[in-house]
Amino acid sequence: MTETIVIAELSKGEISITTNELVSAANLLGTNCTIVVPCADSTIADKAGKISGVSKVIAAKSTVFSNYDAAAWAEAIDSVAPAGIVVTAASAQSKDLAARLAARRSISVIQDVIAIEGGNLSTPIYSGKAIQNVSVSGNSVISVRANVFAPAEDSGNCEVQVIDTTGNVTTALKEMVQRASERLDVSEANIIISGGRGMGTPANFTHLEEIADKLGAAVGASRAAVDTWDEIPHSMQVGQTGKTVNPNLYIAVGISGAIQHLAGMRSSKYIVAINKDADAPIFQHADYGIVATWEDALPVLSSSLANLMA
Numbered sequence: 385m386t387e388t389i390v391i392a393e394l395s396k397g398e399i400s401i402t403t404n405e406l407v408s409a410a411n412l413l414g415t416n417c418t419i420v421v422p423c424a425d426s427t428i429a430d431k432a433g434k435i436s437g438v439s440k441v442i443a444a445k446s447t448v449f450s451n452y453d454a455a456a457w458a459e460a461i462d463s464v465a466p467a468g469i470v471v472t473a474a475s476a477q478s479k480d481l482a483a484r485l486a487a488r489r490s491i492s493v494i495q496d497v498i499a500i501e502g503g504n505l506s507t508p509i510y511s512g513k514a515i516q517n518v519s520v521s522g523n524s525v526i527s528v529r530a531n532v533f534a535p536a537e538d539s540g541n542c543e544v545q546v547i548d549t550t551g552n553v554t555t556a557l558k559e560m561v562q563r564a565s566e567r568l569d570v571s572e573a574n575i576i577i578s579g580g581r582g583m584g585t586p587a588n589f590t591h592l593e594e595i596a597d598k599l600g601a602a603v604g605a606s607r608a609a610v611d612t613w614d615e616i617p618h619s620m621q622v623g624q625t626g627k628t629v630n631p632n633l634y635i636a637v638g639i640s641g642a643i644q645h646l647a648g649m650r651s652s653k654y655i656v657a658i659n660k661d662a663d664a665p666i667f668q669h670a671d672y673g674i675v676a677t678w679e680d681a682l683p684v685l686s687s688s689l690a691n692l693m694a
């Protein structure tokens with residue numbers, strides 16, 4: 385079987401749990417999993433050494449990894465990653481990187497994989513309305529959707545090899561605009577509560593945040609909410625032109641359920657919809673539907689959760 389190389393997924397400068405999921409996926413695709421950790425400070429790679437089912441960890445150390453530059457990252461990673469099946473996360477940045485790596489190596493790229501069975505990969509197409517099955521032979525780059533594969537455990541003990549690398553940075557970062565929200569990112573969350581235009585004002589998103597805090601959830605939004613209110617950042621947008629999410633539980637509040645929104649969340653395990661319009665399309669896709677205004681429904685949900693946790 386072919387060797388596999390996982391490119392560690394980072395979140396706030398640390399290796400995220402998605403990396404453990406990528407290792408599980410990689411071990412379904414081939415053998416001898418190597419993790420490559422893009423880093424400016426190689427100590428962050430120690431966490432990768434603890435992931436089970438890994439034969440080698442390479443801390444690819446370079447200042448280019450201080451900020452994302454697609455071409456430079458691909459060049460720096462390409463020079464240290466061995467040949468084989470490369471596995472990345474399917475976040476916006478990592479899909480970009482996956483395509484760059486594939487182009488550099490002249491191998492195929494398969495994006496947003498949601499199932500792997502004996503060399504056959506499944507990926508959603510047409511905004512999730514159809515699933516395509518792809519069979520791969522030889523080396524390729526595969527991006528894998530978060531929350532699909534069970535994360536490999538942290539009971540390994542693999543040494544970390546630090547390799548200095550570099551790439552040609554083609555863009556200059558002039559200013560870093562601070563993220564509007566330091567909350568959990570929707571693409572990695574197991575539970576998401578999203579608000580739409582039906583929330584009325586951006587200030588009403590605090591009601592969603594209150595419930596999110598009780599559930600350990602991320603807060604998402606529809607495009608109408610993001611486009612209408614400056615206070616709701618694009619990073620929260622779920623859908624065709626936002627983020628694709630795959631949580632266990634997705635709670636849609638005041639969201640009509642347009643096809644472009646569904647494209648980003650229809651693969652959620654359980655969908656709960658709260659909408660005052662019984663004919664809202666979201667109810668056709670919801671496992672549980674509550675026909676009510678959020679003003680009525682959310683306080684009940686909030687106090688029920690408080691009782692459960694008491």
Ligand SMILES: Cc1cc2nc3c(=O)[nH]c(=O)nc-3n(C[C@H](O)[C@H](O)[C@H](O)COP(=O)(O)OP(=O)(O)OC[C@H]3O[C@@H](n4cnc5c(N)ncnc54)[C@H](O)[C@@H]3O)c2cc1C
Nearest residue numbers: 580581582606607608623624625626638640645660677678
């Ligand atoms: C090319 C393209 C790409 C797009 N990409 C995306 C995307 O990535 N993500 C996305 O979300 N959209 C996307 N859209 C926009 C999409 O078509 C819809 O316009 C958008 O999803 C609607 O958002 P919404 O459901 O919040 O708003 P609306 O359609 O205005 O729905 C608001 C809902 O709230 C309900 N409501 C109102 N008041 C209350 C209340 N008090 N309590 C409970 N319910 C209430 C209403 O009954 C209604 O169903 C895209 C569109 C295009 C053309």
